[in-house]
Amino acid sequence: MMCYDNSEMLSRLIDVMANDKPLMLTSPKQRQGSRFEQRACEFLQERGLILVAQNWQQPKVGELDLVMLEKGQAWSTLVFVEVRQRQHSYFGDAAISVTAGKQRKIIKAARHFLQQNPQYHKYECRFDVIAYNTMNKKNKNEANITLDNQPNQRLEINQPEWLQGAFITSAW
Structure with missing residues (x-):
């Protein structure tokens, strides 16, 4: 299964019959989060995860x-991944x-x-975090993602930090 980019679909406007005003399906923050989830999915697939x-x-x-x-030689692991992104590290990364x-x-x-x-009950489970710590850049040519609420600002995307087994749980 390929990762899909739902930011386009989610950002489309739909007409609301009652007041003829378009309704935004997601906020700029949600669309930005969707882009980082897409990048994380591709990052993990490049490393062999399905x-x-x-x-x-x-x-x-x-x-x-x-x-x-994550397919292993002896066993496979079901990995639940939380994707996080921060523009500033004022309150931590x-x-x-x-x-x-x-x-x-x-x-x-x-x-x-x-x-x-x-069908996934037999698999070991793990909780990972993919963390993106980004920085604002004024030069549009130096980054990959535009901020929705600041069109002339771009984000410099660093390599994600992949925390495998970032947290654990007791018995299910």
């Missing part, structure tokens, strides 16, 4: 950015932003994913 699910959501439970399968509360939400969503997908 995409199982992208932006898996369960209402009132949570969302999993990426669910990947992107990896640190995965708080204990966020970890609990990811673990809860992973449990629901496994309940709905029993």
